[in-house]
Amino acid sequence: MSQNADAAQPHPKSRGAARRAMRRGPTIDDVAELAGVSRGTVSRVLNGARYVSPAALKAVERAVRTTGYTVNQSARSLVTKQSNAVAFVLSEPQERLFEDPNFSVLLRCCTQALAEHDISLILMLESSDAERDRVLRYVRGGHVDGVLLISAHSGDPLVADLARGVVPAVACGRPGGPESAIPYVAAEDTEGARQMTRHLVAQGRRRIGMIACPQVVGGPERLRGYRDVLGRRALKRLVVHTSDYSFAAGAAAMRELLAESPDIDAVFAASDLLAAGALAELRRAGRRVPDDVAVGGFDDSRIARETDPPLTTIRQPLERVAADMVDVLLRLIRREPASSRLLPTELVRRESA
Amino acid sequence: MSQNADAAQPHPKSRGAARRAMRRGPTIDDVAELAGVSRGTVSRVLNGARYVSPAALKAVERAVRTTGYTVNQSARSLVTKQSNAVAFVLSEPQERLFEDPNFSVLLRCCTQALAEHDISLILMLESSDAERDRVLRYVRGGHVDGVLLISAHSGDPLVADLARGVVPAVACGRPGGPESAIPYVAAEDTEGARQMTRHLVAQGRRRIGMIACPQVVGGPERLRGYRDVLGRRALKRLVVHTSDYSFAAGAAAMRELLAESPDIDAVFAASDLLAAGALAELRRAGRRVPDDVAVGGFDDSRIARETDPPLTTIRQPLERVAADMVDVLLRLIRREPASSRLLPTELVRRESA
């Protein structure tokens, strides 16, 4: 109590001095002493509180509160071999993705969902080779309990590692290549694309082009959906491929489409950003939207409401994608069964089509 | 060498069995054994390599490589009391900020800069009270070596903690309130606003309005710069306040401005997003930009190039802001002196003004 621990125990056994010098908080021993129980009991209440008498429980809880105790994660991890952290890795030149409003909501929702489980999100980029190496070492080193993989590229050694089960992982969108050993969560891209294409057809549009992006997650499915509905009307010259989901790529693609097929009367862009670029190009070319040409997007991201005219688009339930990714990952970490999930999309009608 | 450690040492001293059961990587002892040196020597080469003979150094390096050893951060942290991680905390209802393209580049650049120092970035949101609590506990618990504070709000208990030096911290933009005990990195907002306002004046604009956002980081300075240049010409009815840097707020503000001052011939918006909203509203109102009214933004974010017409704006060197934040934080962590930094802005002329 009023005893001075330093004076009483000048021996190395006295932990107090060193700790205080380090300006660290109270340890489990401090709590135990104050609560008048053993360290083991404190540990038990900290984890689940099984086999603890109500009296002990109360005493410990009080002691925790009055000391302001927080567990030392490092010490805990050292023994449990769990870090209580997961990596959120962007396995693609990130500039592109960081530009995408979808990415932000994914990141935000994942962070939130993890926080509810007291798990930290560690953001890692994989753009340069050096970064790739670092991520690989980090994951292999067991620094995280799991990985949220954002834009999986099948050539990535990390993807190979994860497919081999080095550490639990969940991808956003079906990872390319045969490595679909990694479970994933995604929107029903194919069906979404069908919804949009059907909508365009129902509007009486005859020459419906597509700005596709088959290299990027979700891209192949969206192109397939378009083709499913149009069949032979999906003329080769009506679909142009871009290498990413950017505004600039959308504008360039639209220009090409206009040059190849001046009689085009509708365009389905594989993402809202692409559609926004197309819109800009159409205005430049003097075509009215939707009067001359209708434009459909995909995502229902923020920009869909900010373009002129606002975009008719396919809503992807990204908040749910994020929540489900976290849910699946946590199950995997707990070694519970969990598998890929596909979430439904929805047509959102605005003014562009 | 070819000895089987398990067979040779059936005693508890044999760490091999337990480790292997856990599917963990090699430990420092494995490296030491393979290199034929003691654990202490391995540790020395791992950290700085002082007082190590060239022979030992080489042997250890080889052993590290062949075993694929990675240090166990938890074990290291337990003794060094350093986590090698910093928190990136968003101390504001995040939806707003996540919507802001500036935020993305800040996050990306900070992650990159930290990765170069092998430090992880832990993303934390502070929107709900529960989250606020969690962040506070986390930081106080010593889980991170430092904090990058994104949108400091003076009422925040975390800000108070950080100002008291609980853990090193750097803010982005001057933290509101008297808590400027926290060093910060920011653009020269005031001067930037002056540049834009002078530009508008030089264009012969007579009635120059402003869409200001004095509640948010950088906002007060930008408003001051506008007033510095305009003096008494900064009529009350020419400046409207918004509560955030969003597209919607920009549109609403522009509507108000148009209603109050139909003769307005220029607008300086405190952010590009705000300017984009204003542009949309102007088009709706049938005003041509820049012919009827010139529009100036602030940030030079991605959208400045995507609006119609592209925005004339003030470039904020966000990549450098991020790099400097990390630099200052690392100095602080190393207990080196470091103080706030202000970075120069630049006028970028496009078509809107």
Added chain:
DNA sequence: TTGAAAGCGCTAACAA
């Protein structure tokens, strides 16, 4: 320049 040994704070197995 090196090795031995003492912990860092915690969990988990075991005995009581």
Added chain:
DNA sequence: TTGTTAGCGCTTTCAA
């Protein structure tokens, strides 16, 4: 239900 104890893998004195 509880206390005791043996490590988790590492850094860091301290001697040698």
